[in-house]
Amino acid sequence: MTKISTNSLEPAPTEPDQNCPLCPRLAAFRAEARTRQPTWHNAPVASFGDPNARVLIVGLAPGLQGANRTGRPFTGDYAGDLLYSTLLDYGFAKGKYQARPDDGLTLVDCRISNAVRCVPPQNKPLPAEINTCRTFLAATMATMPKVNSIVLLGRIAHDSTVKALGLKAKDAPFAHGAVHKAGNFRLYDSYHCSRYNTNTGVLTPKMFRDVFARVRTDLG
């Protein structure tokens, strides 16, 4: 079993300031978006769900017209359609997903966060931005006392979470469907549920659902 260094999980704020300046390129992109779309969220997107949940889902970053627009992770774009319908099917959400933060949907034993909290141009954060924002990801994990299952959507979310846990990449290489045991955690890898991945057949809805079926089975 892999031992986790807890030194990397030092107390820190779990949510950045809405004007977080730590990534100048992303702060400038955010400012530009505020000018263009003043009614959108255009700020770091906070985690969604219960801090006492056992399951944490880590995505890449807010989508420009999804979470960056609505202010709730995975809400308002295709990735959210697939994610929330899957969560509803496996009992990790209840209510009706209507692609709006006020749709009344709640997560059950589940929380959703992102490796990078601000929307990056072309959905591509730079390595330095991923490293900087890991502070908030690590703090989020450190303040979830019951979390034992982490679903990692895509390689960037995987790699950043593995680093936040103090593991080496070779101890837990990313592969769709892989499950890595890491101390008290199980890490579940999935390709990201983006429209691009589903349109190109990299990820089918069944492949995605199978990941959550496995999480549900393992939770008992």
Ligand code: SF4
């Ligand atoms: S990505 Fe994270 S660290 Fe960078 S500016 Fe946004 S909130 Fe701050």
